[in-house]
Amino acid sequence: MTKYPNVMETKQLIKDLVSIPSPTGNTKYVIQFVAKLLAEIGVETVKNRKGGLIATIPGQDESQHRMLTAHVDTLGAMVKEIKSNGRLKLALIGGFCYNAMEGEYCEIETVNGKIVTGTILMQQTSVHVYKDAGSAERNQANMEVRLDAKVENEADVRAIGIEVGDFVSFDPRVQLTDNGFIKSRHLDDKASVAMLIQLLKRIQQENIILPYTTHFLISNNEEIGYGGNSNITPETVEYLAVDMGAMGEGQRTDEYTVSICAKDSSGPYHYGLRKHLVDLCKTNHIGYKLDIYPYYGSDASAAMKAGYDVVHGLIGPGIDSSHAYERTHEDALVETERLLYYYVQSEFVE
Structure with missing residues (x-):
């Protein structure tokens, strides 16, 4: 049996995922990619009406369920306006x-x-033309897209097929370093999607019998707040969101451990489940950090706001520079995968 977690396999899967454009609202191709991967290891999936993907693994107890989520949608933009000079203004997504x-x-x-x-680019990019190139505010009014096309006006842009409402995705610039770092846009949350795929793969390969029927939701609207707030069965007792751990000044989260969230902007996560996750880390010698994310919401908090009566939690690998050019280390992936492995085989919290 291949050693688990196989971090090189996980990193390659992350690279594959971030290389598929999937801004919120346009996630069809990455959902197809994940569905194909899961089908190849014998995991059946269904799509919900929002376009998310759900896999269900029957457990010993089918009267009580567990749910895990990770989101495959990313930040992005839409064409807001075609300017008279052939450049584009953007409306942000996320x-x-x-x-x-x-x-x-x-x-x-x-x-x-x-x-x-x-x-x-900034409209005022050229320092040879614009005195305020460095000081001008970075905002919707001042930023634009320079197209790699011979366009000089609005009519030229429409002639090549671009229209208001077209989706804009960012180059992930993914890079795997020799010393274990992975740098890329959209590690939030495709790193966690990769880890859930790897977990499902191990469950299948080792014929692991889970204690409870467990649902895995690959959500596709998390960045706009409602990715995981539906398709939760009445039998679901525990709901764990797997997302990025937020790093910065005053934070304990780092790039080498799994981050367990005690509270975010939605309020505290379930105290009993949080203690259970910490106990699993201590028992199995998993590197972890407890933290509070001040400006954050997850699929689990969205489920709570939607009124579901579940125990909810949030974990994930520590990721630096969230919602920018992000970075994490393979150590954080390993520790997160190990916690997931022990968690899905554990009993519910009291």
Whole structure:
């Protein structure tokens, strides 16, 4: 049996996932990719009406269920306006800052499936022309997309098929370093999607009998707040969101352990489940950090706001520079995968 977790396999899977554009609202291709992978290991899936993917593994107790989620949708944008000079204004999808995408390569997908590349720039980029090139505010009014096409006006842009409402995705610039780091956009939350796929693969390969019927939701609307707030069976007792751990000044989360969230902007996560996750880490010598994420919401908190009567929790690998050019280390992936492995085989909290 291949050693688990196989971190090189996980990192390659993350690389594959982040390389498939999937801004919230346009996740069809990455959902198809995940469904195909799961079918190859014998896991059946169904799609919900929102386009998310659900896999269910029967357990010894079918009267009580457990649910795990990770989201495959990412930050992105839409074409807001075609300017008279042939450049594009953007409307952002998801919560992030304009300065985090300045200078980024991007792709515009037309409704006919044509891909046009471009670069997201300040209108005042050239220091030889604009005195305020460095000081101008990075915002919707000042930032634009320079298309890699011979266009000089609005009519030229529409002639190549681009229209208001077309989706814009960012180049992930994924890189795996020799010393174990993975740098990329969209590690939030495709790193966790990869880990759930790996977990399902091990469950299948080793014929692991789970104590409870367990649902795995690959959600596709988390970045706009409602990815995992539906398709929760009445039998579901515990709901665990697997997402990124937020790093920064005042945070304990790092790039080398699994982060267990005690509270985010939605309020505290279930105290009993949080203690259970910590106990699993201590018993199995898993590196972890407890933390509070001040400006954060998850699929689990969305489920609570939707009114579901479940025990909810949130864990994930520590990821630096969230909603920008992100980075984590394979150690965080290993520790998160190990906690997931022991968690799905554990008993419910009291």
